[in-house]
Amino acid sequence: MSAETVLSSAAPEPSPPPAGALDWLRDRLGWDDLAHLAAKKEVPIHRHTIFYYLGGMALFLFSVQVATGILLLLYYRPSASEAFESVQYIMAEVPFGWLIRSIHSWGANLFVGVVALHMISVFFLKAYRAPRELTWITGALLLFLTVGFGFSGYLLPWNELSFFATRVGTDVPAQIPVIGPLLSRILRGGSDVTGATLSRFYGIHVAILPSIATLLIGVHLLLVQKQGMSVPISQKGRNERGALRFFPDFLMRDMVGWLVAVGLLAALSAFIPWELGKKADPFSAAPAGIRPEWYFLWMFQALKYFPASILGIPGETVGVFLFGILAAVVLLLPLLDRGAAREKPSVWWNLLAIFTIVAALALTVLALLPAKGAPK
């Protein structure tokens, strides 16, 4: 018996040829199940339904950041000697480089804003009530990651403003007792902001944070999918208007918002391309008016009001400690808000949140006002 005969006799029965490529793929991917799931997924309709779009918008903007970020990677060079020049090259020479970088920079700011609004809307709708505590916690972690993206990405163009703002920003963790100085040193890759800081911020921005973010987004979406959309306490029993099918009804409405966002990003990029500034010079004095990105301004301003020492503890350490407590409260809110857990509107928590938001806005405005004696 020849080898060929043996092989042919041992081979399994060939499957019948598929009717078409799509059917072939359907068999293998099993997307009928997905289609079935999509057909089943619904979004409640009530007077606050509009806030459901913020989650989709945040996800869309994250995708824009990933896509534009990957394109920027093709030309960006993460070293102190080449970073600024490579971004300059992207802005001036690379076809549509200006568009990609401007969309990435504007998109980052829009992304932070939308994520913050999403979080605030979820808070006031009390969507973190059981069984959605983990959805909130993953969302809060994603908010922290988002500002981490902003902080690490800000330094990458290696310009004067970002360099000195990062120097100030990486000084903040140093205020944490015991581990602070070490943490600051690890962040900087040394005692000061240098090319080593740029390298690690680059790694954090393009590898570490995206990996964690993708994982958390996956869990977050899975939880949303599993538990469905939360109906606010005030709307329970009132959603006589029924529900909206997610696919395609809600998705099409989502897409309208996404298209508007794309148009907005394109307009901002064309009319106000993200400026590059001057190349960082570590040996020069910090220029006047150094301040971080707008979403850190409230903390930046608040730290100015802390006295040099409180009960023998440095004022900044106390400030950083309070920010830490605030972050912990935000993260663990579903476990702390007992009222919401009992399906009751938690008035005190709402008042506390309103106070925090108003204070943060006021501090941001104060930080934006020109300092006394500052050159106009």
Added chain:
Amino acid sequence: MIALSALALLLAAVRPTPAAKPTAAAKPAPAATVGCVECHLALDDSRLTPPAKAFADDIHARNGFTCVFCHGGDPAALDQDVAHDRRKGFRGRIPPTEVPEVCGKCHADAALMKQFNPSLRVDQLAEYRSSGHGHALAKGDTSVAQCASCHGAHGILPVKDSRSPVSPAKIALTCNRCHGDRALMESHKLPWDVYAKYSKSVHFKAREKGDLSAPSCNSCHGNHGAVPPEVGSVANVCGTCHAVFAEQFKLSPHWEAFKEMGLPGCVTCHENHEIVEPTEEFLSNGPSGKCGACHEVGSPGAVAAAQMRNDLVRLATETRQARALVRRAAEAGMEVSRANFDLGRADDALVRARADVHLFRASAVREAAASGLTIAQSARKAGQKALEERDYRRRGLFVSLGLIGLAVVALLFKIRDVDRERSGRA
């Protein structure tokens, strides 16, 4: 009484040799001046007390020098006659004619001065003797400046101290105390409006902006040896700062010609005190023109001047226009750092071309201007290209927004259809 005796004994113990030249090895003790100062302060006399008050802050007092080193006398004596005894070297008020010698007693002593400030010059007395002031004083003219006229007599401060009348910030005003006195200057047949003219100069304006390295009176005239620069040395004096211009001027045909004509180099065109910012108009036949004074219209010199002016004006205009374009592009958010860098190079070329005017060769100016012109034209093109790119982006944006708008409208129609279909089914 016992206390007074004890004080007298103490003062006697530290009593220095009257009117003796101090030596660093035997540095005088501060207590030695107590007698003079105590009495003069107690006198409360408008002429005799202020010097004692002012001396407390004097650089000499701070270094342990006392009244007796200049005035002689016996500071330990409690009796005025004894303290002011001429046999003990007391000389009282020092006449102006003797002031330079009294100051020079220490300030011309290299060995002594080295003990206090090794970097301090010790040729001030020799310098002063060579000055216009020194010559006049030697002839007995006491209206001229001597050491105390500028430095003060009893509250002398270091030159670096901004309160000192001879500090870099105040020296011109100190000179003007006499040189702005019309009656005094007319009596010496000297101009009295030099400060007014100087205050219109580029040097004064630079100092007003805080640049104390810009020239003041002493930078050109010298300080202790102050004299007006002579005709032949003007270029050397200006050349201490404007080295390139001075070198070029010496290579130019004007160097010999000016010497023959007895014209004082740089100041022939730039003036001496009223040195205003030079412009291309210096090379014109207009009212600000300098060349027309010697070169008739149509002469080779006038033609060369016109050519140099044209080349400079062209480069300055081209650079200015290019800069305006590049700025517009930058304001629109375009990346034009390369063009900005090039404009800096064009500015450098203009500075070089302006400097080459001092060679008084039209070809040299043309050569320097030509390189700048090429750079400025390239920057201008970059600016234009950036503005075209800005317009292209905006056109592209409007097309994109149109397409996005269409897609939104299409989606809205689709949403309406789906909604109708659902409500129909319901």
